[in-house]
């Protein structure tokens with residue numbers, strides 16, 4: 001784009017150059033993804049540093065014992081007949097507290113019935129407590145069962161009850177009342193493990209389960225792709241505009257004189273060691289022109305007027321300077337490589353800030 005076209009673009013509205021919009025997006029994406037990266041590192045390191053048994057939810061859980069069934073079993077024909085219409089998949093014989101149980105799975109649901117009476121399985125609080133005690137080998141006393149009214153992460157078919165143990169890790173035992181199955185043991189240490197997993201896998205939605213392909217992971221992946229692509233574009237664009245300020249890429253300008261004037265066209269200073277940008281050459285050894293962004297093209301405080309032959313404005317000039325300033329030859333001195341030339345201050349504030357000893 002030619003200078004006049006660029007100037008027209010900057011005067012036709014408040015549109016920012018695309019490269020600056022991309023840079024802003026790039027920075028925010030970098031911040032957000034960088035934060036998640038930091039969380040990955042910290043949680044991954046924590047998993048490595050903490051002994052696995054410390055995070056174990058099952059330190060007081062006993063292995064299930066097979067119990068012998070002594071009661072007579074009721075014939076299954078009537079049971080199968082009742083649910084035949086649902087499409088029977090499987091009928092299994094199991095046991096709860098030594099009493100035989102039929103587990104009938106149809107295409108619609110799974111049901112548990114006592115195998116001696118074909119009555120639906122139901123458990124008293126005392127039986128639930130016994131089940132919990134059978135699964136627990138710790139030193140604590142178990143509380144009475146408490147029905148949970150909230151959602152749980154367990155695959156339960158009926159209401160879930162919780163019993164807590166008065167041990168040093170605060171063991172909690174969860175039981176499915178529909179099947180008499182001990183669903184899980186948890187404790188304060190396994191809660192820490194769950195928290196670390198949640199942070200590590202970005203699993204911030206409780207019903208998500210641990211999955212590598214949930215929406216947030218997809219969004220972060222797309223964001224990371226965009227971060228990389230925008231970074232490549234910005235790098236290429238900066239190369240193209242000569243804005244890269246890597247020390248080994250910066251060429252020292254030819255020896256010559258940079259003459260600086262006040263805004264009233266009075267001689268102010270001369271510089272012969274022209275190294276880097278105009279701003280860097282002027283501020284060598286001492287800050288003479290005030291900046292807030294340190295040469296990043298963001299504050300606009302370093303603007304100077306080229307008395308003759310102003311360079312073509314770059315994106316930062318177009319973003320920070322008005323069309324009038326651009327046509328007057330004003331540019332951001334932090335954005336252009338210094339060469340022998342004549343420049344003038346633009347504002348009285350710049351003149352006031354100039355070191356008194358150099359007036």
Ligand code: FES
Nearest residue numbers: 295297299300334
């Ligand atoms: S130093 Fe801030 S814009 Fe140049």
